[in-house]
Amino acid sequence: MTIAPEAPTLPATRPAVPEFLELEITGRCQLTCGHCYAESGPTNGHGTMTGDDWRRVITEAATLGTKIVQFIGGEPTLAPEFAGLVGHALDAGLRVQVYSNLYRVRADHWDLFAHPRVSLGTSYYSDVADEHDAITGRKGSHGSTRANIVEAVRRGIPVKVGIVHMRDGQRSEEARAEMAALGVDRVHIDRVRAVGNASTAKALIPSTSELCGRCADGKAAILPDGKVAPCVLGRFLPAGDVKSGSLEQVFAGPLWAQVAASIPRRKRTAGCLPDEDSCQPAPRNASEGCNPDQDGSDCSPAETPACDPSY
Numbered sequence: 001m002t003i004a005p006e007a008p009t010l011p012a013t014r015p016a017v018p019e020f021l022e023l024e025i026t027g028r029c030q031l032t033c034g035h036c037y038a039e040s041g042p043t044n045g046h047g048t049m050t051g052d053d054w055r056r057v058i059t060e061a062a063t064l065g066t067k068i069v070q071f072i073g074g075e076p077t078l079a080p081e082f083a084g085l086v087g088h089a090l091d092a093g094l095r096v097q098v099y100s101n102l103y104r105v106r107a108d109h110w111d112l113f114a115h116p117r118v119s120l121g122t123s124y125y126s127d128v129a130d131e132h133d134a135i136t137g138r139k140g141s142h143g144s145t146r147a148n149i150v151e152a153v154r155r156g157i158p159v160k161v162g163i164v165h166m167r168d169g170q171r172s173e174e175a176r177a178e179m180a181a182l183g184v185d186r187v188h189i190d191r192v193r194a195v196g197n198a199s200t201a202k203a204l205i206p207s208t209s210e211l212c213g214r215c216a217d218g219k220a221a222i223l224p225d226g227k228v229a230p231c232v233l234g235r236f237l238p239a240g241d242v243k244s245g246s247l248e249q250v251f252a253g254p255l256w257a258q259v260a261a262s263i264p265r266r267k268r269t270a271g272c273l274p275d276e277d278s279c280q281p282a283p284r285n286a287s288e289g290c291n292p293d294q295d296g297s298d299c300s301p302a303e304t305p306a307c308d309p310s311y
Helices: 051-066 083-089 107-113 129-136 141-154 172-182 195-201 247-252 255-264
Strands: 020-024 069-072 097-098 118-123 159-165 187-192 219-222
Touching: 051 083, 051 097, 069 083, 083 097, 083 107, 097 172, 107 118, 118 141, 129 141, 129 255, 141 172, 159 172, 172 187, 247 255
Parallel strands: 020 069, 020 219, 069 097, 097 118, 118 159, 159 187
Antiparallel strands: none
């Protein structure tokens, strides 16, 4: 009797790879913000991930189903291979967001930002220069960032602005009104989160209670050393390493599942607003809350990359 050969073992179903990846390509930044979750600064390095490492990750992400990558730091435009990595992501068919402080913008970067699949994000703190500059630790940063926001709008480049509400009396609402008057239609206010510099200043150990409640839901972050986290704010929850393995291995592994399960989920309220504790000052009406068509239902720190920045 002929014995039929044993049927081949079929590969396991591929893990769900986040559609949105934050790529923290440097720890260097011209600013010294006291609340910076990444503890970035002018003397920080670019990390141990090489240009080849980042290109490999971007290629794999596109192959596995990622739709959007966000380049962030630090200040991502300071990374030596910034422009080349953005070009690589675009060549791979991905949409790109660059989250920049917009303190300085090179002429050739404006051409890059004008690509139809590229958008900008930035942080802004006050309509008063002294207050903004005191938060960033860089005199003149208000004028530079504001001027580059104006230039982005003039060029028709999609830009969203996040305002981190640091303290009582901060002119956050005035800053939001100013941005609206300048033609920025995506402005979000959030409270400061006790992560990174803000955690150190408050002598707190980072906690999952500081997260928006939607980290790891279709999103993940890759840090300058190759560590994978549920978002850049959740950097204290390492869930894998792309320096020593692949994205597919990370997202198929038990550690990623454990980390994702450890993050408390927030109950969404009517009008798709984030939970009341997440954003201060509160949105003025439901239409200004977290619109799933625009903001991915996020309440990240001032729409920084903690959550889906889909448009």
